[in-house]
Each structure stands twice: as structure tokens, then as C-alpha cells.
Amino acid sequence: MRELPTLPMPAPEPPAEGYTRREALVMGLFALAAAATTSGCAADKLALDDFVAKHFKDLSPAELQERLAQMEKRYSESYGKPVKVSATPAQEGVLFGYALDLSRCIGCRKCVYGCVEENNQSRDPQTHWITVLEMDKEDGVNLQNANAFYDHETVPAPGKFYMPVACQQCENPPCVKVCPVEATWREPDGIVVIDYDWCIGCRNCIAGCPYGARRFNWGTPGIPKDELNPVTEYLGNRPRQRGVVEKCTFCIQRVRQGLYPKCVEVCPVGARKFGNLLDPESEIRYIIENKRVYILKEELNTQPKFFYYYGL
Amino acid sequence: MRMRSLRHLLSGAFAVSLLSTACHPAQDHAPRWGKAAAGVKHAGDTTTARARTPARKAAALFPVAPPPFSDGVFPCSECHGTTDVVNRTPHAVEFHEDIVLRHDEKNRWCLDCHDAQNRDKLHLADGRLVDFTESYRLCGQCHGPTLRNWKAGEHGKRTGSWSGEKQYLLCANCHNPHSPGFKPIKPKPAPVRQEAIK
Numbered sequence: 001m002r003e004l005p006t007l008p009m010p011a012p013e014p015p016a017e018g019y020t021r022r023e024a025l026v027m028g029l030f031a032l033a034a035a036a037t038t039s040g041c042a043a044d045k046l047a048l049d050d051f052v053a054k055h056f057k058d059l060s061p062a063e064l065q066e067r068l069a070q071m072e073k074r075y076s077e078s079y080g081k082p083v084k085v086s087a088t089p090a091q092e093g094v095l096f097g098y099a100l101d102l103s104r105c106i107g108c109r110k111c112v113y114g115c116v117e118e119n120n121q122s123r124d125p126q127t128h129w130i131t132v133l134e135m136d137k138e139d140g141v142n143l144q145n146a147n148a149f150y151d152h153e154t155v156p157a158p159g160k161f162y163m164p165v166a167c168q169q170c171e172n173p174p175c176v177k178v179c180p181v182e183a184t185w186r187e188p189d190g191i192v193v194i195d196y197d198w199c200i201g202c203r204n205c206i207a208g209c210p211y212g213a214r215r216f217n218w219g220t221p222g223i224p225k226d227e228l229n230p231v232t233e234y235l236g237n238r239p240r241q242r243g244v245v246e247k248c249t250f251c252i253q254r255v256r257q258g259l260y261p262k263c264v265e266v267c268p269v270g271a272r273k274f275g276n277l278l279d280p281e282s283e284i285r286y287i288i289e290n291k292r293v294y295i296l297k298e299e300l301n302t303q304p305k306f307f308y309y310y311g312l
Numbered sequence: 313m314r315m316r317s318l319r320h321l322l323s324g325a326f327a328v329s330l331l332s333t334a335c336h337p338a339q340d341h342a343p344r345w346g347k348a349a350a351g352v353k354h355a356g357d358t359t360t361a362r363a364r365t366p367a368r369k370a371a372a373l374f375p376v377a378p379p380p381f382s383d384g385v386f387p388c389s390e391c392h393g394t395t396d397v398v399n400r401t402p403h404a405v406e407f408h409e410d411i412v413l414r415h416d417e418k419n420r421w422c423l424d425c426h427d428a429q430n431r432d433k434l435h436l437a438d439g440r441l442v443d444f445t446e447s448y449r450l451c452g453q454c455h456g457p458t459l460r461n462w463k464a465g466e467h468g469k470r471t472g473s474w475s476g477e478k479q480y481l482l483c484a485n486c487h488n489p490h491s492p493g494f495k496p497i498k499p500k501p502a503p504v505r506q507e508a509i510k
Contacts, residue, residue: 094475106494106496106497107499108497108498108499108500109499109500109501109502110500112500112503113500125504125509125510126503126504126509128503131503148502148503149502149503149505150499150502151499151501151502152499153498154496154497154498154499155496155497155498155499156496218509219509255474258473258474258475258476259472259473259474260470260471260472260473260474260478264469264470264471265471267469268486268497269469269486269494270467270468270469270481270486273465273466274474275465275474276474276475282465282474283464283465283466283470286464286465286466287466290464290466291466311461311466311467
């Protein structure tokens with residue numbers, strides 16, 4: 001069990017028959033629940049597997065492989081096509097950084113919907129990881145007067161500029177600090193990830209995030225079978241369940257394979273840039289060193305790895 | 313505390329297929345210009361085949377997307393011979409009437425960029441010929457800082473791999489060279505308001 005601050009309590013009993021106390025307790029509860037229902041046991045078995053599943057970081061390599069295989073089987077069955085679930089480790093010497101040109105973004109929302117398709121966000125009820133804010137050029141970045149629901153015939157609208165906001169992948173992430181169960185953490189390559197099976201849905205992180213970047217699955221996510229992206233990551237775009245929090249992961253399933261995130265590739269004006277902050281030759285470094293960079297809510301000391309800039 | 317040192321050891325992790333990149337998104341939306349008038353027979357676009365020859369490969373400094381020719385318009389030498397008598401004084405062109413020049417049109421015309429003798433090439437201000445796949449050199453004559461930023465990856469768009477092979481879009485893949493300003497486009501639908509989600 002993880003060491004969390006606890007109230008003074010009697011010393012825990014030794015685990016019974018190879019199970020931890022928590023697991024034994026939970027299994028007992030489930031056995032009671034299963035006995036009380038007349039439904040098939042397969043579903044209960046899956047629910048039990050999920051409920052006693054270890055934290056991602058606590059899985060041994062063998063357990064992780066088993067878990068991945070379990071997930072692949074389950075997702076492949078429910079979506080009617082082979083689904084791959086990977087757990088690709090972070091690369092050495094890589095710290096991901098993102099830059100977005102505020103002087104070029106036209107607010108077309110192609111990134112929003114490209115992200116939905118790539119990352120298996122729920123279509124109904126609707127979940128978007130990216131929010132595109134429309135603001136007045138005269139006013140500058142003023143979030144109080146920002147509008148995410150603009151609905152023009154064509155964009156950009158005269159006198160407006162656009163600021164897409166998603167997870168800023170903070171180096172000092174408030175969402176991670178407030179999570180009571182360590183279900184979200186920052187990976188060595190800078191990506192803040194969530195273990196959906198460990199998340200208890202308390203939504204503290206949603207309250208803690210100053211960027212409004214996290215989304216809660218109030219309902220069961222609805223993704224048409226033919227629209228599911230079958231290339232998934234454990235800590236990324238695998239199908240989520242109801243009652244857990246999700247957010248942008250810089251397309252962890254793509255960037256850890258060396259690819260650009262989806263939003264970079266669908267942007268029609270080339271406003272989105274991505275690369276390794278530790279590589280002096282990367283375009284992201286060129287931008288930070290040569291352009292006027294704007295960090296959203298810099299004063300909060302969250303130290304985002306997402307940089308807005310003015311290319312013009 | 314449990315041991316966490318083995319948490320990322322995963323042998324099969326690199327076997328992810330890259331299905332999602334099978335189609336090149338930029339190509340779907342790539343504008344096509346320089347359309348020939350209807351009813352005129354043109355040979356098929358042979359740029360792809362030509363780009364594979366070693367000479368062409370060596371000439372291209374950057375791995376760029378194919379130039380956005382309209383179907384059947386290239387090679388231009390199908391219609392324009394090398395010995396044609398050419399009127400080099402700027403004048404209205406009766407063919408290619410779908411091309412509207414909105415690019416410093418008071419001072420420039422077709423043959424400032426297109427070569428009169430070799431229509432399959434462009435030429436720089438000093439007369440050197442450049443391929444359509446290197447058209448950024450032509451654009452960079454006036455737009456120097458933009459070319460510098462494009463080479464560094466700040467201007468324009470790259471696709472492929474952030475760490476390895478990437479493809480650059482040519483200036484003309486996004487900007488119509490005859491009318492380079494971006495035209496407003498229709499946005500995707502606004503998000504559903506939270507109160508409307510049941």
C-alpha cells in the first residue's frame with residue numbers, strides 16, 4: 001500500500017493468503033455483491049479486476065503486460081476491431097514543449113475536432129480537450145471577456161483573435177498536487193498523465209487547474225465503433241470509463257513514437273509547433289529564443305510547457 | 313513503498329502501428345491553383361515521378377510536399393515550347409483566365425516568376441532557374457525573414473516526426489502564389505454548452 005498520511009490507527013493486520021488487506025476486503029465485498037445479483041459473473045469479474053487493479057506505477061512488467069492484454073481484449077470486443085494498448089516509456093533526454101502562434105490562429109476549431117478523433121473523446125455527451133477562446137484584439141488577452149461559443153459564418157472575425165487552450169503540461173502542476181490518490185502525475189518527458197483506473201472522480205484536479213483544461217466524464221463516453229482510434233496508450237487515449245477525469249496528453253500515443261501531435265498536423269495555418277525543449281536545434285527552441293513568448297497565467301508559477309507566441 | 317524501478321520496462325511498446333498517420337491531412341485541404349482552361353488537353357501530373365530522379369533529389373534542399381499543381385496542368389512544356397516567340401511586355405493573358413493575380417499585381421506579372429523559355433521552371437531575379445519544388449527560394453527573394461523562419465520551422469507547417477523525418481509544406485501549399493492572402497473559412501461547430509449536456 002502507498003504511504004499516505006493517516007490518522008493514528010492500530011497496526012494493519014498481515015495480508016491474508018497473498019492478498020493485501022484492501023484487496024481481500026474489496027474481494028469480500030464483491031463476492032457479497034455477486035452473490036446478491038443474478039447477473040452473469042463475467043461482468044463482475046471485469047469490475048473486480050478494475051477495482052483491485054494496481055496503480056500504473058506499481059505494476060510489475062509482467063503485471064503490466066497482463067493488464068494491457070486484458071484491456072486490448074476488452075476494447076477489441078466492445079468496439080469490434082483490434083485495439084492496441086501500449087505503455088510506451090518516456091525517451092531519455094526529451095522534454096516536450098509546445099508553441100502556438102497567436103498572430104496566426106484563425107479560430108477554425110479544426111484542432112478541436114482532430115483531437116476528439118485522435119484521442120477518443122466522447123462524442124455524446126460531448127467532450128473537447130481544446131477550448132478555442134475568441135477575444136478582442138483591442139482588449140488583448142483578457143480571459144474575462146473571452147468567448148468559446150462564437151459561431152460565425154467565417155473566421156477569423158474582424159477585430160478578433162483566437163487562443164486555443166488545452167492542458168499546459170505544467171512543470172509545477174497544481175492538479176497533481178491536489179490529487180488525493182496520486183492518480184495523476186508528471187512523466188519524465190514533461191507530460192502530465194492520468195491513470196484512469198486509479199482516478200476516483202473527486203474532481204479536485206479540475207478545481208485545481210487554473211486553465212480549465214481537465215474534463216470529467218459525467219456520463220458513459222459515447223464513441224461510434226467505427227470512429228474509435230485503435231492505436232492507444234494506457235496513460236493516453238484508451239477508452240475511458242464514466243466518472244474519471246481526462247485531458248490533453250500532447251497525444252502521448254503519437255509523440256512517444258516520434259510523431260507530431262494531431263493538432264499540429266491538422267492546423268490549416270501552421271500556428272501550432274511542437275518539439276523537444278532539450279534539443280537546441282528544434283523549432284520549439286528557435287521560437288522561444290527568437291519570438292515574443294506569452295505564458296498563460298505566468299504569475300501562478302505553474303511553469304507551463306505550452307508557450308503562446310507572436311510570430312508576426 | 314513498492315519498487316517502481318521496473319515500471320516502464322515494456323518490450324512490446326514500440327510495436328504500435330502508426331495507423332493514424334496513414335493519410336496526410338494537409339493534402340486533403342491543399343488548395344490547387346493554376347488550373348488550365350476547360351477543354352484543353354494536358355498530360356498527367358508527372359511531378360512525383362520526376363522528383364524521384366537523383367538530380368531532382370539532390371537539388372531539393374528540404375523535404376517538401378509536392379507542389380499543388382492542378383490536375384493535368386504540369387508539365388507546362390506540353391503546351392509551351394522552348395522556341396515560342398514570347399511577348400515579354402506585361403499584358404493581359406487570354407489563357408489561364410482563372411488565375412487572378414493579387415500579389416503586387418501593379419508591379420509584377422507572370423514572367424517575373426515563370427520562365428519564358430523553360431515553362432517547367434521558375435526563375436529567380438538573376439535569371440537562375442529553380443524547380444517548382446524549390447519555389448521557396450523564389451518567394452524568399454522578397455520575403456526574406458519569412459523564408460528564414462520557414463527554414464527554422466517557425467513559419468509554415470511541418471508534418472511527420474518531431475525527432476526524425478519530417479515533411480515541409482511549400483509556401484504554395486498554403487498560400488496561392490497568385491493571391492497569397494488567406495481567405496476566411498467556415499469554423500467547425502461551437503462546443504455544446506455545459507447546461508445543454510444531458
